[in-house]
Amino acid sequence: MFANAAALALNHLLTQNSWALPRLARFAGKTVRVHLTPFNVAYTVLADGAVLGAGAEVTADATCYVAPTLLPRLLAKDETVYGEIRTEGDGTLLSEIFALSRQLQWDVAEDLSPFTGDILAERIVRTAQAQQAQFRQGAQNLAETAAEYVSEERPLIVKPAQLAAFVEQVDTLRDDVARLAQRISRLQNSR
Numbered sequence: 001m002f003a004n005a006a007a008l009a010l011n012h013l014l015t016q017n018s019w020a021l022p023r024l025a026r027f028a029g030k031t032v033r034v035h036l037t038p039f040n041v042a043y044t045v046l047a048d049g050a051v052l053g054a055g056a057e058v059t060a061d062a063t064c065y066v067a068p069t070l071l072p073r074l075l076a077k078d079e080t081v082y083g084e085i086r087t088e089g090d091g092t093l094l095s096e097i098f099a100l101s102r103q104l105q106w107d108v109a110e111d112l113s114p115f116t117g118d119i120l121a122e123r124i125v126r127t128a129q130a131q132q133a134q135f136r137q138g139a140q141n142l143a144e145t146a147a148e149y150v151s152e153e154r155p156l157i158v159k160p161a162q163l164a165a166f167v168e169q170v171d172t173l174r175d176d177v178a179r180l181a182q183r184i185s186r187l188q189n190s191r
Contacts (some may be wrong), residue, residue: 003041003053011050016107020100021049027093033060037068062089077102
């Protein structure tokens with residue numbers, strides 16, 4: 001049941017991004033299985049590029065194993081997460097699916113407009129985007145403030161420039177001590 005509901009949502013997203021359907025249609029008849037604990041769903045690509053939920057008995061042409069901890073990073077469109085997804089099977093199909101997952105955009109305003117009207121739907125989306133940007137900026141400011149506090153107010157962390165200066169001073173001191181040891185040795189030998 002979950003696979004069918006997810007297939008409806010995925011098909012809606014693919015329809016909103018109509019350029020994606022022909023790209024996926026090249027893989028008509030192929031099945032992709034996604035393991036995302038506790039879910040294990042499979043989708044078969046149809047001739048028009050849409051997908052259909054497939055049963056557990058269907059053999060998959062490609063399989064993705066996504067750890068639940070990777071899901072927030074996937075939703076945040078973190079590019080590094082794709083390297084951590086374990087895959088098996090048709091590499092070309094998997095590459096296309098990963099490429100589509102990076103590029104597909106949900107047009108929320110289009111989905112809201114039948115209920116709220118076009119103008120209000122656009123304003124709701126813009127307000128949500130502004131709130132999201134404000135939240136990100138606030139999180140970034142907090143991180144920068146914490147880093148500054150730890151490095152300036154309560155220096156628990158050394159800045160790279162300070163570390164480089166310290167290393168240079170240690171090198172100079174080591175060279176000076178070596179020269180002094182040589183002088184002492186020459187003075188002792190000259191007696």
